[in-house]
Amino acid sequence: MNATLQDQSALPIHIQSLTKKYDRLFALNAVSLDIRSGEFLTLLGPSGSGKTTLLMAIAGFNRPDSGSIKFGDEEVILKPPHKRNVGMVFQSYALFPHMSVAENIAFPLKLRGIKGQESTDRVNQALATVQLEGLGERGIEQLSGGQRQRVALARAFVFKPRILLMDEPLSALDKKLRDQMQIELKNLHEQLGVTTVYVTHDQREALTMSDRIVVINDGQLCQIDTPHAIYNQPVDRFVADFIGESTMLPLTRNNSGDLVYIDQIISSKNSTSVNTEALLVIRPERLFVINESNIDRENTIVFNGKVKEFVFQGDTAFVVLSINETDTLSFRFSTDAAAADNYLQIGQPLSVGLARHNVIVIPKDTNQ
Amino acid sequence: MQWFNRPVSDTQITQWQRMWLYIVAAIIMLLLVVPSFIVIPMSFSNSQYLEFPPETWSTRWYETYFESAKWMRATITSLKVGFLTMLFATPIGVMAAYALYVSGHRFARAVFAFLVTPMIVPVILIAIGTFYAFGKFGLNNTITGLVLAHTVIAIPLVTIVITSAFRNYDLDQERVARSLGASRIRAFFVITVPQIKFSVATAALLSFLTSFDEVIVSIFVSGGKNATLTKHMFGALRDYIDPTIAAISTIMILVSTILLLITQFFGKKSS
Structure with missing residues (x-):
């Protein structure tokens, strides 16, 4: 539907023996994972399992003690977050309250020197994609929870990142809206074709949206599989117990x-x-x-x-x-x-x- | 009197039942404020001496103040020192509060406590210590010394004000800005600062006031042509009591009140 939103080529992510220790506890213990180009991959685990640590390492907000993260062929482990060109949606949405909806979405464009008509067009296109046409002039305070969620999403993909990261983006919504947004996110992913890494502790959310699910516990990956396989062929007691x-x-x-x-x-x-x-x-x-x-x-x-x-x-x-x-x-x-x-x-x-x-x-x- | 019987809140307590609280609050407010305001009528006295209530009225002591080169120089010193203190204490305090907020280090609390010690230690001790320390470096009676000393006293205030501003601030905003392509410094100035700017303004005004009103350290480390207004006032009070002091006090009350009102205004905006 949006030609210009589709023309981004997705990137695979290669993670090699990533380790991160806090004091003496392993938040990540030699984690290796290949995320395919364009797939919707969910990191699923209980709180404290290391799933957010892994996501933040991909985003560049924490630096692992050892290991490698490659976007395509490019090693990014030493790159600061602002040079990784990764779209990110936070649990709290983290919209900028001193800017309008349109200004929020135009923020990453402005940083890339995209101004004027092109910026306006892309903001409007992003707004249309998340079904918020005509709300650009609104203030953040005037939006409902679901609308805020969509603005945060639009802001994360408007600059055509080749990787999209989401940290429990639906957990603040009520159940009905959450169910609806799950389907919308899935559709949006299909439309954008961008490699998406999604963190959640909600197994139903993971089963609904993912191409593949990574079950993670105590800083280690337990199982990497399709939702079907994770549910029907759990490899161990933790996975069997945690899912379903x-x-x-x-x-x-x-x-x-x-x-x-x-x-x-x-x-x-x-x-x-x-x-x-x-x-x-x-x-x-x-x-x-x-x-x-x-x-x-x-x-x-x-x-x-x-x-x-x-x-x-x-x-x-x-x-x-x-x-x-x-x-x-x-x-x-x-x-x-x-x-x-x-x-x-x-x-x-x-x-x-x-x-x-x-x-x-x-x-x-x-x-x- | 329908107002008396009107419920104050959902609890159904009426204004009348709360009357005693209003009275207590009014008394406390008067006790706090009256001693300061008593100098206002005294400053308009025509008498040679401080007296209350004045028998005849005049503005001669204001004229004395504005015509005295000595008082004017002291005033300019105080304003200059206050302004410079604000200029140094505000960024240092903001940076400290930011660092403590962002780091989440396990010693952050201890560092915060350490930063605010100048507020807890009796000022006289700071004054004595500063005086001897400055003696070694030849900083007594200099503007530099005074600004340094006042900055030390003002930093805790700034840190506390900014720390409380950060309490309502979601650091993920800065993270998201960085993921969207802003460097850390840019994210701080474009995203964080606009949202705490009123608290920063409040902190800046408070640090100015802290220096402008400060007496004890000024008595020890300022002097000669760099004596502050407060130091001169203290000297005048001891040596030759005349209502000029009352006139200056009135002006200082006015300045402080205006600045505090501005702070309140900013406080409202930021919340």
């Missing part, structure tokens, strides 16, 4: 080395790469209530138990099933208005099934 809801059941090994839960083979010796103690990870939405008609024993793992808790949550109902003295299983099913009278009773016996293709097996210890 899950129940984890301990597995044992039978005489032939297969992984077993109670008396069912979950994963045969040959089909699993896990060779230590293992856990079965079950996503609550993947379980289904078994009635006599729908069992395909061949491809289904069956859990028998008693209903321990039942909670109606509107769109879904949440059930906790106790299998034996130690293990419980949580799952959800979609509600139905007609079912109101025969919902589950506490203590009632119940069997649930898990299709074999939904089995996730991970090593028991996160630090293998």
Whole structure:
């Protein structure tokens, strides 16, 4: 839609064994990561995981103790932030309150010597891209949270940076607006084609927007994968626990080395790469209530138990099933208005099934 | 009297129930201000001596002041020293406050405490120390010395004012400006300074006033042709009491009040 906004060529980012210590704690511990040209990559992790440290290192606001950061072929580790030509959106938006919306967006253009009509045109174009046409003369105080967010975005891409960095840009918005902005950001990314690194602690946000997600914890990268793979094939306990809801059941090994839960083979010796103690990870939405008609024993793992808790949550109902003295299983099913009278009773016996293709097996210890 | 029964706030407390608070506040304000204002009628007295209330009125003591070469020289010294103090203390204090705010260093608090010690140490100690230190360097009775000493006293004020201004300032603005292509210095002057400028103006006026009103250090380290107005006033009060002092005091009250009002105005704007 905007030819001039599209003509920027994106740059890949190559990060090699980046280390940053604060006192004796590793904020980043030998992190290596290749970010592809034009991709939307999310750094996802809990607070203190090092995700913001990594972003700030890419932006140039902190200097790692060792390692390398390349934009394309160019080493930037020693470059100050203002020479890196990177667009950045902060959590607080950091709009300049003493300037109008248009002046805010024109700021990076002014610094690059772009003035007059060209500047005006590009500001208007950027405003149109974030759907704020005609609001250029407004003061920052007059804008709503969502509008401020868009101005901050427009300011970050108006000078056609080849890399765009965002530090939890949606966390200050209410849920509805956040959901809407997630889609808009994704569309904007497709439109601009710029390499985007996005930091968040919100797993849903990461799953919604990213081409790839990097799960980061304690200064180390746990897994780099597509949202689909991160959710369906977590590599360890931390990733399985951090992304989505899950129940984890301990597995044992039978005489032939297969992984077993109670008396069912979950994963045969040959089909699993896990060779230590293992856990079965079950996503609550993947379980289904078994009635006599729908069992395909061949491809289904069956859990028998008693209903321990039942909670109606509107769109879904949440059930906790106790299998034996130690293990419980949580799952959800979609509600139905007609079912109101025969919902589950506490203590009632119940069997649930898990299709074999939904089995996730991970090593028991996160630090293998 | 409907006003008495009107609720003050959401708490439903009426103005009448709060009356005692207003009275206490008024008394305290009077106690603070009356001793200073008493010199105003005294300055318009026709008498040779300081008296209150004056029996006859005149402006002769203002004429004496403006016609005296000695008083005029002292006034110019005070203005000059005040201005130079402002010129030095303001940037130093701003830089200190900025550095402490940006660094987030674990010793930042300790450094801040150290910076404001001149406000806590009794001024007489600073005066004595400065006097002996200046003796070694031949700085007593010089403008340079006086400006140095007053700058030391004014820096804490500037630092405190600017530090509190930074409390409402989002440093990410400067970061974003740098990511958008502004060097650090440029980001500071184009983004940060415009947003704390009223606090900087306030701090500058306060540092001027600090020097202009300062007596104790001035008594020790200023003298001769570089004596300040306050030092002369102190001397005059001791040697030959006449209402010129009252006239000068009135003028100083006026100057200080105007400057403080300007500061208040800036304070409102910056918040």
